[in-house]
Amino acid sequence: MPAGIVEPVRTSPFRTPRPPPFSHSSATSLLPEPISGLWTAEDELRSINLGECSNGRVAGRGQSGDIVVERAQLYDVVIVGGGPAGSTAATLLRKYRPDLRVVILEKEVFPREHIGESHLPAISAILDEMGVWDKVEAANFPIKLGASFTWGANSERWDIDFYPVEKFRDEPRPAKFVGQRRHTAFQVDRSIYDKILLDHAASMGAEVRQPVKVQHVLHEGDRITGLRLEGGEVISGRHYIDASGTVALFRRDLGIGGTIPEELKNIAVWDYFQNAEWAVHIGVGGTRIQVRSLPYGWIWFIPLGPTRTSVGLVCPAKYYIQSGKTPEQLYEQALIDQKEIAALLVKATREGPVRSCKDWSNVSDRAAGENWFLVGEAAGFADPILSAGMTLAHSSARDAAYTIMELDRGEHDPAWLRSRFDERTRLGIQQHIRFGQYWYSANSCFTDLQEHCRSIAREAGLNLMPIDAWRWLSQGGFSADLIGQAVVGSFDLASAKQVVQRFDKAGRSPGMIIDGKNTFKLNLRGATESVIGDLRDGRINRVPCLVRRGAQLPLVGNFAVVVDALKVSSDAAEIVSYLRNYVNLKYAPIHRKHHFDALIQALEALAQDGWVEAGVNRKKPLMNVNLTDSRHIRSSSQSEEAIAKVDPAERPTYKSNI
Numbered sequence: 001m002p003a004g005i006v007e008p009v010r011t012s013p014f015r016t017p018r019p020p021p022f023s024h025s026s027a028t029s030l031l032p033e034p035i036s037g038l039w040t041a042e043d044e045l046r047s048i049n050l051g052e053c054s055n056g057r058v059a060g061r062g063q064s065g066d067i068v069v070e071r072a073q074l075y076d077v078v079i080v081g082g083g084p085a086g087s088t089a090a091t092l093l094r095k096y097r098p099d100l101r102v103v104i105l106e107k108e109v110f111p112r113e114h115i116g117e118s119h120l121p122a123i124s125a126i127l128d129e130m131g132v133w134d135k136v137e138a139a140n141f142p143i144k145l146g147a148s149f150t151w152g153a154n155s156e157r158w159d160i161d162f163y164p165v166e167k168f169r170d171e172p173r174p175a176k177f178v179g180q181r182r183h184t185a186f187q188v189d190r191s192i193y194d195k196i197l198l199d200h201a202a203s204m205g206a207e208v209r210q211p212v213k214v215q216h217v218l219h220e221g222d223r224i225t226g227l228r229l230e231g232g233e234v235i236s237g238r239h240y241i242d243a244s245g246t247v248a249l250f251r252r253d254l255g256i257g258g259t260i261p262e263e264l265k266n267i268a269v270w271d272y273f274q275n276a277e278w279a280v281h282i283g284v285g286g287t288r289i290q291v292r293s294l295p296y297g298w299i300w301f302i303p304l305g306p307t308r309t310s311v312g313l314v315c316p317a318k319y320y321i322q323s324g325k326t327p328e329q330l331y332e333q334a335l336i337d338q339k340e341i342a343a344l345l346v347k348a349t350r351e352g353p354v355r356s357c358k359d360w361s362n363v364s365d366r367a368a369g370e371n372w373f374l375v376g377e378a379a380g381f382a383d384p385i386l387s388a389g390m391t392l393a394h395s396s397a398r399d400a401a402y403t404i405m406e407l408d409r410g411e412h413d414p415a416w417l418r419s420r421f422d423e424r425t426r427l428g429i430q431q432h433i434r435f436g437q438y439w440y441s442a443n444s445c446f447t448d449l450q451e452h453c454r455s456i457a458r459e460a461g462l463n464l465m466p467i468d469a470w471r472w473l474s475q476g477g478f479s480a481d482l483i484g485q486a487v488v489g490s491f492d493l494a495s496a497k498q499v500v501q502r503f504d505k506a507g508r509s510p511g512m513i514i515d516g517k518n519t520f521k522l523n524l525r526g527a528t529e530s531v532i533g534d535l536r537d538g539r540i541n542r543v544p545c546l547v548r549r550g551a552q553l554p555l556v557g558n559f560a561v562v563v564d565a566l567k568v569s570s571d572a573a574e575i576v577s578y579l580r581n582y583v584n585l586k587y588a589p590i591h592r593k594h595h596f597d598a599l600i601q602a603l604e605a606l607a608q609d610g611w612v613e614a615g616v617n618r619k620k621p622l623m624n625v626n627l628t629d630s631r632h633i634r635s636s637s638q639s640e641e642a643i644a645k646v647d648p649a650e651r652p653t654y655k656s657n658i
């Protein structure tokens, strides 16, 4: 063995009860007492029957078999990669289990540049849970209220707002994670953002080692035994998390395959500009990112701070090859072709050099093994059109941290915990890939890519008729993202249906099953009882659900409320009254409509999956479903009209430069 290399510790992963101490009389412990009753790396060392000590090493026989170990190299959790996924996992592990030894191995010295700048609101809640939201807010990143697109059936510009722009109010910054800010997201300069998160993980007690490159994964079958660093040192732990991003280190070294949809093989070319005009100023520091279709691809325009803006082009790899142009030539052509973006850049200075990468959507065949987890982009990548990569990174890392803590607690079946993580992580990526396929194939603005769009639809088995497209998009169920809520990909059910309508050339809607009906009967025939995990406050709670022919009915959150209402009555008026009473009791007046709409969406989701049979009683009025307070999707001119209607004293500052 080369000098400096220490044989990896053979630990038994997922061990939960504390093993009895060794009886050998010479056993010594110089380590502090553990602060909880759970098994940690400290316990592993304490359990070692110490033989000889030399050069800081401790050699001997532990609970796990023959080992030679250096204290400094044995961890509870070893994380590869200090990007958002790695920092999230480390922070949450240390938040809920401060007794755990957690190390992040990061090959770069931060700050380092990275692409992936536009958040979704779901990240904000995770940042808050991590205790880092205030630090991110203090960096003064633009508030993302939503996005403006030219995309779909025609070239009309339209907006998706996370929070109705007309209800947004001018508030001083830095603000707190309350009120309207719970619904917004950030647009971040990754060199600043990733460093805030990594420093925060360190402040929570995670050990951060950088620059430290992991070169190889040492493993015995599916069990990782250590990570060999560049330079030869070996780091060992009880659990391993791969947060190495696109490098996907564990997949590479453990030989784990993946799926790459052939037609979502795109390339991205981008650069940064100083002093570009923002397309729109909303409130204090708020804006929307801009997405514009071109005949051969699309452009993003994402302000990252008061003066710096990220501008990029995405197009199919095939188009790039056939064009015979360099990435820089393609990029410059796009900035000439897209007149609105060009106008915003007239007085701006390009930083250069132009950056490029391939952005091939993919999903790993597995996301968890005996003592390892894949999080963030190491588990897969969904096309950036939906700005979902960072959301998937933060949420899968949170999930891995929760899963590890539950494995240590030993209260749940370890096989269930691992397969739950595996399924949720991969389903989240698959749903976003499916959405990506739909977004590309349904964009009539890609006039140079017609055959390409048709082949995406063919490859995906997608028929663009709204009702079929909707069925195809929502396969995989509603419960993958947010347990107990009717969410598909990153959209609530009503918004996703609005997108389908917007992409249809004739403006047809996939419709709502419950619309025009007035009786709703629970149909639980043939369902079997099962459980799903609900992540809260550092615990994975097992909550009941029903399953039938692949469809899942989680008896939690909005679904549980609707099921309770349906148990009381099958009459629409009585169900609506039950749901109204529920939101009136539970929420402040300003939030009631939003929560009531979410319950109606849950009812629709249950009807779609066959848990509810919707019918008509001709003697009674029919239900008229109008979900106007879901995520707002409307033409940009409608958004501006909505603001104009607000009393000027209340109206948010709104200045459009396009």
Ligand SMILES: Cc1cc2nc3c(=O)[nH]c(=O)nc-3n(C[C@H](O)[C@H](O)[C@H](O)COP(=O)(O)OP(=O)(O)OC[C@H]3O[C@@H](n4cnc5c(N)ncnc54)[C@H](O)[C@@H]3O)c2cc1C
Pocket (backbone or CB within 6 Å): 080, 081, 082, 083, 084, 085, 086, 105, 106, 107, 108, 114, 115, 116, 117, 118, 119, 120, 212, 213, 214, 215, 243, 244, 245, 246, 247, 249, 268, 357, 358, 359, 375, 376, 377, 378, 384, 387, 388, 389, 390, 391, 393
């Ligand atoms: C063109 C493009 C545009 C995108 N736009 C968006 C967007 O607008 N919104 C969005 O949400 N997402 C976007 N994404 C996706 C986003 O970039 C990723 O989802 C996100 O960065 C994933 O975070 P992560 O922590 O998993 O990985 P990363 O952020 O890549 O972090 C991985 C870290 O691991 C380190 N590492 C790698 N190998 C090793 C090793 N061997 N040893 C030690 N350290 C190692 C790396 O140095 C890196 O710091 C985009 C992606 C692309 C390609």
